[in-house]
Amino acid sequence: MEAQSLPVVPLPSPAAAALAAVRRVAGRYGLIVVLAALPIFYGIRDLTAGYTTSVAGHSVVHHNLSELGQNLVQGVSNGSIWALIAVGYTLVYGIIELINFAHGEVFMIGSFTAAGVWASLGLGLATGPLGLIGGLAVTLVVSMLVSGSLNVLIERVAYRPLRGAPKLAPLITAVGFSFILQNVGLLWLGGSPASVSDLIRQNDTVFSVLGVVVRRADLLAIAVTVPLVIALAVFIGRTRLGRAMRATAQDPEAARLMGINVDTTISLTFLLGGMLAGAAGLIYALYETTLWFFQGFQAGLIAFTAAVMGGIGNVRGAVLGGIIIGCIQQISDSRIGPQWTAAVVFGYLILIMVLRPRGLLGEETREAG
Numbered sequence: 001m002e003a004q005s006l007p008v009v010p011l012p013s014p015a016a017a018a019l020a021a022v023r024r025v026a027g028r029y030g031l032i033v034v035l036a037a038l039p040i041f042y043g044i045r046d047l048t049a050g051y052t053t054s055v056a057g058h059s060v061v062h063h064n065l066s067e068l069g070q071n072l073v074q075g076v077s078n079g080s081i082w083a084l085i086a087v088g089y090t091l092v093y094g095i096i097e098l099i100n101f102a103h104g105e106v107f108m109i110g111s112f113t114a115a116g117v118w119a120s121l122g123l124g125l126a127t128g129p130l131g132l133i134g135g136l137a138v139t140l141v142v143s144m145l146v147s148g149s150l151n152v153l154i155e156r157v158a159y160r161p162l163r164g165a166p167k168l169a170p171l172i173t174a175v176g177f178s179f180i181l182q183n184v185g186l187l188w189l190g191g192s193p194a195s196v197s198d199l200i201r202q203n204d205t206v207f208s209v210l211g212v213v214v215r216r217a218d219l220l221a222i223a224v225t226v227p228l229v230i231a232l233a234v235f236i237g238r239t240r241l242g243r244a245m246r247a248t249a250q251d252p253e254a255a256r257l258m259g260i261n262v263d264t265t266i267s268l269t270f271l272l273g274g275m276l277a278g279a280a281g282l283i284y285a286l287y288e289t290t291l292w293f294f295q296g297f298q299a300g301l302i303a304f305t306a307a308v309m310g311g312i313g314n315v316r317g318a319v320l321g322g323i324i325i326g327c328i329q330q331i332s333d334s335r336i337g338p339q340w341t342a343a344v345v346f347g348y349l350i351l352i353m354v355l356r357p358r359g360l361l362g363e364e365t366r367e368a369g
Contacts, residue, residue, distance in 0.1 A: 030355045034348070035324065038331055043068050066211030071330045077218035079326020080225035081287065084280035085303035086310070086318035087232065088151075088273030094313035095249045095269045097167070101174040102154055104300015105181030106274050110147035110281025111291050112188055115196045117142045124197055132199060136282070140224070144278040151274025152267050160263065178297070185293030193292040200286050217287045224283055228276060229319055235272075236315070245269055249313075302345070309349050311359025320360055324348075 043065055050061040085107050092100045123135040154177055162170045202217035236242035247255040248265045256262050284299070285291060306325045310317025325345055332341040352360065 031352060031360065034351050034355065038328065038344075039068060039072070042071075042331060042335055064211065067334070068331075069210070069212035071334050072327055073212055073214060073218055075327030075330035076323055077221040077287075077326070078330060079306075079323040080221040081280050081283050081322075082299070082303045082306050082325055083319040083322030084225055084228065084276045084283070085299055086306040086322045087229070087315055088277050089304050089307040090310075090313055090315060090318040091269050091273045093307070094315075095245060096159070096163075096252075096266055098159065098170050099174065099304070100151075100154075100159075100270075100273075101171070101300070102177035102181060103151070103273065103277060104296035104298075104303065105178050105185070106147050106151050106154075106296070107277040107281050107284070107299055107303075108185050108293065108296030109150060109181060110143045110278035111285045111295065112185060112281075113146045113278070114139050114143040114282040114285050115291060118197075118199065123199055125199070125201075127199070136199070136286075140279060140282050143282045144275040147278030147281065148271040148274035151270040151277070155267055155270040160266075178300075182293055182296065185296070189291060189293060191293065193290050196285055196289055196291060198286075198289045202287060202289065221283050221287060224279060228279055229315075232272065232276070233315065241265070241268060305345065305349055309352055309359060311361045314359065314361045317359055317361035324360075 046065055046068055047063055050063045051067050052059050052061050054060070085103065088103050088106075089100065092098055092103070117139045118135055121135045121138065123132060123139075127135065158173045158177055159170050162173060200216045200220060202215060202220075204216050206214050206216055206219050208214070236245060244255065244260045244265045245268065247258065247260055248262050252262050255265075280299075284295070302325060303322065306321035307318045308321070309324065310319070310321030325348075328345050328348055329341050332338070332344040336344060
């Protein structure tokens with residue numbers, strides 16, 4: 001038998017090698033420049049040109065970074081809500097590579113449930129601190145359980161029968177469930193935004209540092225989000241069920257051969273994602289004090305953008321993407337104008353995707369491997 005020669009792979013030209021090196025450097029350091037550009041620009045402008053506030057009816061020009069710090073504090077607290085929702089998107093995609101477009105509406109149902117539960121418990125502006133804390137703790141648990149159970153129901157009814165179907169079938173089914181849940185919200189509270197009680201007096205100041213005010217709503221969002229994200233990370237990294245989730249995400253068939261119940265593991269993933277969406281729903285209701293049947297679509301779009309920006313399939317990336325988008329939104333709302341905020345956010349997304357197509361923290365899915 002004659003020996004067959006291996007195909008010769010041509011070496012890249014010097015120009016192609018130089019271009020590849022530039023792309024590597026841009027992907028690593030260009031992201032830092034892109035992300036820091038907006039706060040650095042407005043920080044320099046605040047120090048040089050200053051910004052104007054009204055004090056006792058008189059306009060006063062300040063030359064400090066207090067307003068930028070205020071934007072970032074509110075951005076982090078607002079981004080914490082997007083982060084909780086984004087984690088649900090990234091968990092589901094990481095394990096079955098499905099974009100669960102109904103997830104935003106699960107968050108909306110969580111908000112509606114939270115408002116209904118605290119009204120049933122009789123919580124109001126006259127409720128004492130201990131009663132308010134206990135009542136909101138019960139509301140948080142109920143909201144998480146309702147949203148988690150709803151997410152599991154959606155997976156069992158709509159996605160599991162289509163497990164072996166072309167990917168377009170479950171995708172369209174997810175869109176269908178999104179519209180169904182929107183109509184549930186429409187029947188629940190009507191078509192107009194509904195106000196709820198400002199139980200925590202969300203605009204009250206907790207403390208102030210160098211002119212940067214931290215409100216009760218900011219503290220609530222961060223205080224709820226951080227423990228939940230840490231608990232999720234510990235669960236995925238340290239527990240047996242968490243290891244089963246990671247094994248299923250890497251290779252479901254191999255996981256099945258090793259004795260892992262893949263269907264149960266996928267349902268658990270939907271449960272965890274839905275519970276985080278329910279927690280975000282409670283925070284949103286207390287943070288915004290306004291509920292609307294369409295809030296799930298808007299929040300879901302922002303959270304999905306955060307998941308893609310951070311690296312779809314990566315939990316830490318989803319949290320990072322949510323915080324970044326929250327900060328961009330606050331700076332844009334305050335400095336550029338709310339009518340431009342969506343364009344600024346998606347402009348950042350496009351730049352990040354161009355510089356690093358896999359997202360800020362890469363991708364932990366089978367497609368990435």
